[in-house]
Amino acid sequence: MLKLFTPNYYIHRYTALRPAFLKEQGIQLLICDIDNTLVPHDVAVPDDEAIAFLKSIQDAGIQIVFISNNVEERVATFAKGLNIPFYPFAMKPLPKTYRKMLKDFHVKRDVVAVLGDQLMTDILGANVMRFYTILTAQVVERDLSFTKVNRVFENIVFSLLKVTGKLVKGEYDE
Ligand SMILES: [Mg+2]
Structure with a gap:
């Protein structure tokens, strides 16, 4: 059960994710969250650093798609001009949207x-x-209200992951 909460790779910031590393793992499609992964939830557009990161992934020949549980307006505004497909209202952790992506991108x-x-x-x-x-x-400590609820459970899971030696919060793989 805890295995389902354990990431394969743990980094302090998206900038630590190198395109070459993804290539080594054989990755062709990177599904990227937006809120608090690339920017705070209340920042509407990507900054230069996020744009450079996304471009570096694309330049390596890896397709990027945005996924978000947030509303379409937020996601569309963020993705504007980036030429990156996006999937709002994703209802993560339900697998529905992830499944759709497998189909859409073959x-x-x-x-x-x-x-x-x-x-x-x-x-x-x-x-x-x-x-x-x-x-x-x-990216920042502040979260959307529904995310705050998730964080309460997340901290419990982090405690369990630590006790079982699977993952320690703040001890990164990079
Ligand atoms: Mg997020």
């Missing part, structure tokens, strides 16, 4: 990675799908 699950900041949504849903899972520490 890829097998073993070439897909997910980058996100939440164990309870991003990582759980992606592990159920048996994707390669990458957890990043959140």
Whole structure:
């Protein structure tokens, strides 16, 4: 059970995720969360650093898609001009949207990675799908109200992961 909450790779910030590393894992599709993974939830557009990161992944020949439980307006505004497909209202951790992506991009699950900041949504849903899972520490401490609830459960899971020696919060793999 705890295995479903354990990421394959744990980083302090998205910038620590190197395109060459993804290539080594055989990744062809990177599903990327937005809120508190790339920017705080109340920042509407990507900054230069996020844009450079996304471009570096694309330049390596890896397709990026955005996934978000947030509303379409927020996700569309963020993705504008980036030429990156996006899936709002994703209802993570339900596998529905992840499944749709496999169909839309005609890829097998073993070439897909997910980058996100939440164990309870991003990582759980992606592990159920048996994707390669990458957890990043959140960009800022502040969260959307429904995310605050998730964080309470997330901290319990972090405690269990620590006790069982699977993962220690703040001890990164990079
Ligand atoms: Mg997030």
